[in-house]
Amino acid sequence: MNLNMKKTLILSGFCLGIAFPLQAWQAVNTPVVLPAEQSLQGVNVEEERARIKIARDAALKEYKDALNACYQQVVVSNCKMDAQQKKIEIDNDLRRQEILLNSYQRQQTTDKALQRIEEKQSADKQTDEEEKRIEFHNIYLDKLQENLDKNEKHLQQQEEIEANREKFEKRMEEIKERQRRQQEKAAEVAKKRADYQRKLDEAEKHRQQVEGDSANRKQPPEPPLPKPRPEDMPK
Numbered sequence: 001m002n003l004n005m006k007k008t009l010i011l012s013g014f015c016l017g018i019a020f021p022l023q024a025w026q027a028v029n030t031p032v033v034l035p036a037e038q039s040l041q042g043v044n045v046e047e048e049r050a051r052i053k054i055a056r057d058a059a060l061k062e063y064k065d066a067l068n069a070c071y072q073q074v075v076v077s078n079c080k081m082d083a084q085q086k087k088i089e090i091d092n093d094l095r096r097q098e099i100l101l102n103s104y105q106r107q108q109t110t111d112k113a114l115q116r117i118e119e120k121q122s123a124d125k126q127t128d129e130e131e132k133r134i135e136f137h138n139i140y141l142d143k144l145q146e147n148l149d150k151n152e153k154h155l156q157q158q159e160e161i162e163a164n165r166e167k168f169e170k171r172m173e174e175i176k177e178r179q180r181r182q183q184e185k186a187a188e189v190a191k192k193r194a195d196y197q198r199k200l201d202e203a204e205k206h207r208q209q210v211e212g213d214s215a216n217r218k219q220p221p222e223p224p225l226p227k228p229r230p231e232d233m234p235k
Contacts, residue, residue, distance in 0.1 A: 045101060049098075049101065052094050052097060052098055052101070056094050059090040059094070066079070066083035067080060070083060
């Protein structure tokens with residue numbers, strides 16, 4: 001049974017209990033009927049308790065007055081029984097209203113307690129949601145920072161690679177330059193060696209020619225061409 005249904009039942013019982021005015025309440029002009037359309041939220045508990053107390057006091061006064069009147073009659077016992085019965089009916093009806101009012105007040109207390117619990121749960125839920133949002137943002141920031149660190153490390157590696165590439169290219173150029181100089185030097189050495197060998201060949205050829213000519217003329221041979229000096233040897 002939900003809260004609204006409980007409130008409706010309590011209000012219905014309360015209104016039924018006070019919808020039938022009794023003579024004692026009429027005697028003191030006490031209002032006993034609440035409008036049927038009045039909601040439970042409109043019931044003032046303290047005013048209703050005061051009204052019930054006034055009605056109970058009025059019923060007690062009427063009962064005492066009735067007893068005094070009974071002593072003036074011939075049949076006292078029957079009159080006292082009637083007065084007592086009326087007093088019991090009024091007390092029972094007031095007690096029923098009081099029980100309904102107590103139930104309603106307990107329901108109000110329960111509603112307020114439930115409302116406080118709901119408000120607390122709502123506040124706790126908001127706090128939990130806020131903590132989750134903060135946690136999610138922290139996770140996002142941690143991930144972002146991690147990615148930035150990775151990117152920074154990657155950029156540093158790229159810079160090192162570029163620097164190494166520049167060093168490699170510079171070193172390669174230096175090696176190529178050395179190779180070029182060595183090739184030029186080797187070519188120069190080979191040219192000097194070829195020139196030296198050519199001179200040796202020419203000297204030998206000249207010697208042989210001179211010797212041949214001398215043998216033909218039977219004359220002393222001409223002195224041979226000078227041999228290349230050691231310093232002319234290619235290095």
